[in-house]
Amino acid sequence: MSLIQYPTIDQQQNEARLAHTNKSPRREFLKGLSATAVALSVNPAQAQAQVIKNPTNQTESKPMTFTLPDLPYAHDALQPYMSKETLEYHHDKHHLAYVTNGNNLLKGTEWEGKSLEDIVKGSFGKNAGLFNNAGQHYNHLHFWHWMKPNGGGAIPGKVEKAIIDGIGSVDKMKEEFIQAGVTQFGSGWCWLAVKDGKVIVTKTANGESPLVQGATPILGCDVWEHSYYIDYRNRRPDYLKAFIENLVNWAYVEEMYEAAIK
Ligand code: MN3
Numbered sequence: 001m002s003l004i005q006y007p008t009i010d011q012q013q014n015e016a017r018l019a020h021t022n023k024s025p026r027r028e029f030l031k032g033l034s035a036t037a038v039a040l041s042v043n044p045a046q047a048q049a050q051v052i053k054n055p056t057n058q059t060e061s062k063p064m065t066f067t068l069p070d071l072p073y074a075h076d077a078l079q080p081y082m083s084k085e086t087l088e089y090h091h092d093k094h095h096l097a098y099v100t101n102g103n104n105l106l107k108g109t110e111w112e113g114k115s116l117e118d119i120v121k122g123s124f125g126k127n128a129g130l131f132n133n134a135g136q137h138y139n140h141l142h143f144w145h146w147m148k149p150n151g152g153g154a155i156p157g158k159v160e161k162a163i164i165d166g167i168g169s170v171d172k173m174k175e176e177f178i179q180a181g182v183t184q185f186g187s188g189w190c191w192l193a194v195k196d197g198k199v200i201v202t203k204t205a206n207g208e209s210p211l212v213q214g215a216t217p218i219l220g221c222d223v224w225e226h227s228y229y230i231d232y233r234n235r236r237p238d239y240l241k242a243f244i245e246n247l248v249n250w251a252y253v254e255e256m257y258e259a260a261i262k
Helices: 009-021 025-039 044-053 084-106 116-123 128-145 157-167 170-183 225-232 236-247 250-260
Strands: 188-195 198-205 216-222
Touching: 084 128, 084 225, 116 128, 128 216, 128 250, 157 170, 157 198, 157 250, 170 188, 170 198, 170 216, 170 236, 188 250, 216 225, 216 236, 216 250, 225 236
Parallel strands: none
Antiparallel strands: 188 198, 188 216
């Protein structure tokens, strides 16, 4: 699995511009859209179907900056640790709302055309509405990849060593990660991040992430109630334990760790 690529508005507008200058704008637009869709792990057939459903404005509409990717697994693939119903609400409704609101709030701001990470870092403390939605879009894009069916288990050697160097032991990391999630008052996230070359445990409120703490996230768990209440009710510690022991996709954590220390 490769890291998520975020096309900038410039890249997307270039694709749209190419489509406009071609003799067959419809076909080229669809081709451009498919390329964007693939880059964002969206099913291209589904992306085309969306355009065909709305044929009147296909050459007028600009591709949006934020798009909702498909889950990298079926909605029921994480059961019994995370239910189909939770993923239907969390991915299909909550994440979609961040995408829709983020696109609306981005329009006309100085961050149009910037990468998602630059939008998140740049809007922090300056444009709360945009930051909240862009931040949550960033967090959720990775969250779906930080989990997998039959997750948990052995941690890749290089990441395990970095965890031991930074935190002391794998058991201590798990304990601190769960504790960070349990003690995050209200909505937020708990994290493993790389700061100054070291792996640390941290937590953030609402849509914030280690990106706005001068660090790079390599693993995050959503502790908003929408993430666990259907399956665990008020038992947030049980949700966090299931996440770290049975859901984490350590191969994706390894990829993010490799990118973070470059
Ligand atoms: Mn969420």
